[in-house]
Amino acid sequence: xxxxxxxxxxxxxxxxxxxxxxxxxxxxxxxxxxxxxxxxxxxxxxxxxxxxxxxxxxxxxxxxxxxxxxxxxxxxxxxxxxxxxxxxxxxxxxxxxxxxxxxxxxxxxxxxxxxxxxxxxxxxxxxxxxxxxxxxxxxxxxxxxxxxxxxxxxxxxxxxxxxxxxxxxxxxxxxxxxxxxxxxxxxxxxxxxxxxxxxxxxxxxxxxxxxxxxxxxxxxxxxxxxxxxxxxxxxxxxxxxxxxxxxxxxxxxxxxxxxxxxxxxxxxxxx
Numbered sequence: 607x608x609x610x611x612x613x614x615x616x617x618x619x620x621x622x623x624x625x626x627x628x629x630x631x632x633x634x635x636x637x638x639x640x641x642x643x644x645x646x647x648x649x650x651x652x653x654x655x656x657x658x659x660x661x662x663x664x665x666x667x668x669x670x671x672x673x674x675x676x677x678x679x680x681x682x683x684x685x686x687x688x689x690x691x692x693x694x695x696x697x698x699x700x701x702x703x704x705x706x707x708x709x710x711x712x713x714x715x716x717x718x719x720x721x722x723x724x725x726x727x728x729x730x731x732x733x734x735x736x737x738x739x740x741x742x743x744x745x746x747x748x749x750x751x752x753x754x755x756x757x758x759x760x761x762x763x764x765x766x767x768x769x770x771x772x773x774x775x776x777x778x779x780x781x782x783x784x785x786x787x788x789x790x791x792x793x794x795x796x797x798x799x800x801x802x803x804x805x806x807x808x809x810x811x812x813x814x815x816x817x818x819x820x821x822x823x824x825x826x827x828x829x830x831x832x833x834x835x836x837x838x839x840x841x842x843x844x845x846x847x848x849x850x851x852x853x854x855x856x857x858x859x860x861x862x863x864x865x866x867x868x869x870x871x872x873x874x875x876x877x
Contacts, residue, residue, distance in 0.1 A: 634655070642709050646705055648704050680693075783814065792818070813854050819831065
C-alpha cells in the first residue's frame with residue numbers, strides 16, 4: 607500500500623485508489639494513514655468524526671464506514687495482477703479497542719518526511735551543512751501542498767495537521783540555514799522575501815533574511831527588515847523582537863552580521 611498525506615489524500619493498493627468520496631470515511635482513512643501500522647482507538651476516531659456531539663448510533667455508523675473502506679480495498683486486492691493472499695481485514699485490521707492499517711510506516715510519505723528531516727536536523731547539528739541541505743531538500747520535496755488539503759478536518763486531524771505544518775516549517779528553516787552556511791545567501795533572497803511576506807511575524811525567517819541581505823552586501827535592507835518586523839510586533843502583539851533578533855540587529859549595525867550566524871540558530875532550535 608502506498609499512502610500520501612502531504613497534500614491531497616492518496617492511498618493506493620496495487621495501484622488502485624481506495625480513497626472514498628464521502629467526507630467522514632475520508633477522515634477515517636486519513637487518520638488511519640497518519641497512524642500507519644499503529645492502532646487508532648475507537649474513541650479517537652469518534653472524536654475526530656463527531657467531536658463532543660457523538661450520536662448514540664456512533665459505534666454502528668463507524669463500523670459501516672470501516673466496511674465501506676474494506677469494500678474498496680477488496681476491489682483493489684481482487685484486481686491485483688499477482689494476488690498476495692491478503693484480505694481487506696488483513697489490510698484494515700481490527701485490533702483491541704480500535705483499527706489499524708497493517709502497513710509499515712515507510713509506506714506513508716509523512717513517515718518518509720520525518721525520517722529525512724530528522725537526518726537533516728542531525729547533520730546540521732553535527733556541522734555537516736551539505737548533507738543537511740540534501741536530506742532536508744529531499745524531505746521538503748515530498749510535500750505537494752498543505753497536509754490533507756482535501757479532507758474534512760475534525761478535532762484530532764486538526765491537531766495532527768497543525769503539528770505536520772509546524773514540522774514542515776522547522777525543516778524549511780533548517781534547510782535555509784544549511785544553505786546559508788554553504789554560502790548560497792544571494793540565491794536565497796527571493797525565497798526568503800516570499801516567506802517573510804507570507805509569515806510577517808516569523809522572527810527566524812526574518813533573521814535569516816537579514817543575514818542573507820548582509821552577506822549579499824545590503825546591510826541597510828537588513829536594518830529595514832528589522833524595523834518593519836519590530837513595528838508589526840508592536841502593533842499586533844504589543845511585544846518587542848526577541849533578544850536573539852536584537853543581537854542580530856546590533857551585529858548588523860556594527861558591521862559584523864556573522865556574529866549571529868548559523869550556530870546561534872541551531873542552538874536556539876535545539877534548546
